[in-house]
Amino acid sequence: MALDLGGRILRSRTVAALASPHGIDRYLTQINPMLAAHEVRARITDIHPEVSAPGAPRVATVTLQPTSTWRGHRAGQHVSVGIDTGEGRRTTRVFTVSNTESKPGEPLTITVRAHEDEHATPYSISKFLTERATVGTLVHLSQAEGDFVLPDRVPEHIVLISGGSGITPVMSMLRSLQRRTHRGKVTFLHWAPSADRQIFADELDEIRRQGHGVDLHIMHTSDGAPYLSPALLEKLVPGFREVPTWACGPASLIEAAQAAYAGTESLRVEYFKPPRTAGVAGGEMEFARTGKSVANDGATILDQAEAAGLTPESGCRMGICFSCVTNKSSGRVRNVLTGETSELPDEQIRICVSTPEGDCSVDL
Amino acid sequence: MTSVEKTGNRRLSPEELEAFGAEMEAIRQRIVADLGEEDSAYIYDIVKKQRAFELAGRALFYLPVIGWVPAVACLSISKILDNMEIGHNVMHGQYDWMGDPDLNSRMFDWDTMAPAENWKYGHNYMHHTFTNIVGKDRDVGYGILRMDEDQKWHPYYLGNPLYAFLLMTFFEWGVAMHDLEVDELVAGRRTWAENKEIGARIWRKVKKQTLKDYVLFPLLTGPLAPLTFAGNFTANIIRNIWTFNIIFCGHFPAGVASFSQEECEDETQGHWYYRQLLGSANITGSRTFHIMSGNLSHQIEHHLFPDLPARRYPEIAEEVREICERYGLAYNTGPLRKQLFGVFKKICKYALPDRKSEAAAAAEPTPVLEGVAA
Numbered sequence: 001m002a003l004d005l006g007g008r009i010l011r012s013r014t015v016a017a018l019a020s021p022h023g024i025d026r027y028l029t030q031i032n033p034m035l036a037a038h039e040v041r042a043r044i045t046d047i048h049p050e051v052s053a054p055g056a057p058r059v060a061t062v063t064l065q066p067t068s069t070w071r072g073h074r075a076g077q078h079v080s081v082g083i084d085t086g087e088g089r090r091t092t093r094v095f096t097v098s099n100t101e102s103k104p105g106e107p108l109t110i111t112v113r114a115h116e117d118e119h120a121t122p123y124s125i126s127k128f129l130t131e132r133a134t135v136g137t138l139v140h141l142s143q144a145e146g147d148f149v150l151p152d153r154v155p156e157h158i159v160l161i162s163g164g165s166g167i168t169p170v171m172s173m174l175r176s177l178q179r180r181t182h183r184g185k186v187t188f189l190h191w192a193p194s195a196d197r198q199i200f201a202d203e204l205d206e207i208r209r210q211g212h213g214v215d216l217h218i219m220h221t222s223d224g225a226p227y228l229s230p231a232l233l234e235k236l237v238p239g240f241r242e243v244p245t246w247a248c249g250p251a252s253l254i255e256a257a258q259a260a261y262a263g264t265e266s267l268r269v270e271y272f273k274p275p276r277t278a279g280v281a282g283g284e285m286e287f288a289r290t291g292k293s294v295a296n297d298g299a300t301i302l303d304q305a306e307a308a309g310l311t312p313e314s315g316c317r318m319g320i321c322f323s324c325v326t327n328k329s330s331g332r333v334r335n336v337l338t339g340e341t342s343e344l345p346d347e348q349i350r351i352c353v354s355t356p357e358g359d360c361s362v363d364l
Numbered sequence: 365m366t367s368v369e370k371t372g373n374r375r376l377s378p379e380e381l382e383a384f385g386a387e388m389e390a391i392r393q394r395i396v397a398d399l400g401e402e403d404s405a406y407i408y409d410i411v412k413k414q415r416a417f418e419l420a421g422r423a424l425f426y427l428p429v430i431g432w433v434p435a436v437a438c439l440s441i442s443k444i445l446d447n448m449e450i451g452h453n454v455m456h457g458q459y460d461w462m463g464d465p466d467l468n469s470r471m472f473d474w475d476t477m478a479p480a481e482n483w484k485y486g487h488n489y490m491h492h493t494f495t496n497i498v499g500k501d502r503d504v505g506y507g508i509l510r511m512d513e514d515q516k517w518h519p520y521y522l523g524n525p526l527y528a529f530l531l532m533t534f535f536e537w538g539v540a541m542h543d544l545e546v547d548e549l550v551a552g553r554r555t556w557a558e559n560k561e562i563g564a565r566i567w568r569k570v571k572k573q574t575l576k577d578y579v580l581f582p583l584l585t586g587p588l589a590p591l592t593f594a595g596n597f598t599a600n601i602i603r604n605i606w607t608f609n610i611i612f613c614g615h616f617p618a619g620v621a622s623f624s625q626e627e628c629e630d631e632t633q634g635h636w637y638y639r640q641l642l643g644s645a646n647i648t649g650s651r652t653f654h655i656m657s658g659n660l661s662h663q664i665e666h667h668l669f670p671d672l673p674a675r676r677y678p679e680i681a682e683e684v685r686e687i688c689e690r691y692g693l694a695y696n697t698g699p700l701r702k703q704l705f706g707v708f709k710k711i712c713k714y715a716l717p718d719r720k721s722e723a724a725a726a727a728e729p730t731p732v733l734e735g736v737a738a
């Protein structure tokens with residue numbers, strides 16, 4: 001009760017007026033970063049390795065105790081995670097909340113796979129979380145976001161499809177369904193490279209053993225399991241195009257699923273990265289502030305800027321966090337998520353999900 | 365116009381300009397690559413101190429009589445830190461690389477009447493791009509004062525010293541209103557429609573600042589409300605006087621050059637650096653003095669590298685000085701009283717009509733202000 005009253009006072013208009021223009025959280029954080037009236041922060045309370053096979057990228061489930069400002073999440077939603085990774089820098093990336101639907105102030109988990117590629121940056125958040133983070137580390141969160149979620153009334157039969165670390169949102173859905181004691185049928189198809197790289201392996205075994213209306217198929221492709229195809233789907237889920245489906249995974253898997261569902265409304269997808277179906281090359285991409293320009297290669301403006309040696313701000317790199325918003329003074333851009341184009345002069349665009357079409361100039 | 369020659373400086377050849385620009389660019393690259401822990405620790409520490417001074421200031425008003433002076437002192441320090449070393453510098457994007465939304469140029473707002481959004485356009489863009497280009501840089505005299513001989517004299521300017529005094533006292537209002545470009549409005553070069561959004565922002569911010577400093581915090585101190593009101597008012601004025609002086613010493617002391625629009629057409633990067641150097645002046649002082657001036661006491665370095673963290677300016681200054689020596693360019697610096705005196709002299713001098721003969725005036729290039737008006 002007392003706590004609640006404190007929270008209400010801190011969120012009152014009077015306090016907001018007194019703390020203007022900085023906001024009350026700017027003062028509370030000086031006392032203790034876990035005190036907040038609006039923002040969400042959390043401390044790591046547990047780090048549980050999921051995959052630590054030699055040669056495989058590490059995967060870990062990180063449990064976070066948020067401030068009381070956390071409003072909870074719906075299964076399938078994601079959260080921005082900002083971490084001070086050293087050298088005075090904070091990097092922010094988006095991760096799916098992997099545990100059962102949480103209520104306000106309740107702990108949440110994220111399940112993170114160490115990101116390895118030739119471009120990996122020294123500030124990699126996934127590497128930090130799987131290798132360097134410890135219990136007690138402070139992280140800066142957003143509220144849960146995203147509409148890749150189950151409806152309140154779950155249909156009688158649903159299909160969940162995932163690949164690799166894309167298992168996180170569907171796992172949260174599955175766990176929540178079990179808690180909600182969903183009586184219908186769930187067909188869960190998951191692709192992973194091999195058994196020793198399987199995230200949530202023990203829990204999946206348990207689900208398989210118990211049954212409970214979950215029809216589980218795990219495909220380990222290095223053991224010769226088939227890739228996603230319409231034929232395979234038809235075999236496992238007859239009439240699959242009519243069954244509400246949620247799919248999350250690498251671009252190749254999502255594209256295969258989209259081809260199989262042939263544009264039917266049943267399929268909902270979630271990307272961790274913008275689709276690689278890049279834009280059109282051609283024309284000149286100009287970075288007006290630094291006076292650089294490159295031949296437009298059809299990649300996102302963020303990627304082209306980074307390739308040109310610039311370091312624009314970015315966070316989620318997926319159009320979610322708005323930290324990459326930049327003024328585009330001229331040119332036409334295509335949003336790689338929606339396919340929409342726009343060519344208004346002096347427009348604020350998210351460069352992580354915009355590809356130029358022809359000549360384009362941005363304030364970078 | 366206080367041309368480059370009149371400041372006793374020489375013009376650089378295109379080759380020299382290019383080499384000069386390259387040397388500046390090299391400093392910039394080196395600092396950018398070196399940004400890290402120390403810079404972030406520094407600014408977090410300043411923020412912590414500012415918040416502590418602010419809380420102390422607000423709290424000390426509860427202590428009748430003996431608390432008042434310390435309260436005003438703490439609040440003044442808090443507002444000065446907030447506006448200068450934190451606000452001005454953060455809004456320049458000096459700490460954007462840290463990835464902390466609290467210190468991000470797009471999100472930050474400061475504890476003054478001027479809304480961040482308006483100020484960033486007028487200051488970061490107009491003033492820093494067109495520094496000391498008469499007729500383009502609206503900070504030359506703030507559209508109120510006559511600070512350059514190219515601004516045509518008018519009996520209105522007899523009031524120069526008085527306007528300067530008023531601008532100093534109510535500087536935060538001046539900065540807020542600055543973006544409305546009232547002088548341009550009166551001259552018919554700007555429309556009310558263009559000002560609508562800017563005006564609405566000012567109104568919103570002014571309401572918030574007034575409510576906080578002149579209604580809520582005074583009321584919270586109960587019977588001491590009038591004293592708190594007076595204290596908040598005083599702290600705001602002290603901050604105004606301080607910031608006005610620091611800023612005017614950065615651009616208007618003796619020896620600072622101004623430029624015509626022709627000189628800056630199709631400007632090269634080298635000339636841009638050259639103009640920034642000659643259009644600014646530094647103030648010498650202690651470490652505390654530099655912090656309290658938001659390191660704008662290093663106005664030269666700030667204008668050369670507006671988006672590098674200001675705490676780096678003292679270190680950069682040594683190199684800039686050495687480069688200036690090699691190129692035979694003056695490095696305008698001096699103690700506060702000397703620079704202030706220079707500013708004061710200018711304010712008084714330009715209050716009066718020019719003393720030189722008509723013939724000499726005719727020999728000078730056409731005054732640029734009129735060129736724009738046409």
Ligand SMILES: Cc1cc2nc3c(=O)[nH]c(=O)nc-3n(C[C@H](O)[C@H](O)[C@H](O)COP(=O)(O)OP(=O)(O)OC[C@H]3O[C@@H](n4cnc5c(N)ncnc54)[C@H](O)[C@@H]3O)c2cc1C
Nearest residue numbers: 094095096112113115119120121124125126168272306318
């Ligand atoms: C909705 C959503 C949900 C997600 N859920 C999960 C999840 O549950 N689990 C999970 O493991 N991941 C998830 N991700 C992916 C996650 O957000 C990160 O993309 C991933 O962890 C890699 O981030 P990183 O910081 O480790 O990698 P980094 O190596 O720092 O960056 C990733 C990429 O950004 C590029 N990059 C960044 N900075 C630069 C630069 N300065 N110059 C050039 N290139 C640069 C590189 O190409 C690099 O490959 C999700 C993503 C989204 C959008």
Ligand code: FES
Nearest residue numbers: 315317321322352
């Ligand atoms: S980086 Fe998050 S929206 Fe572009």
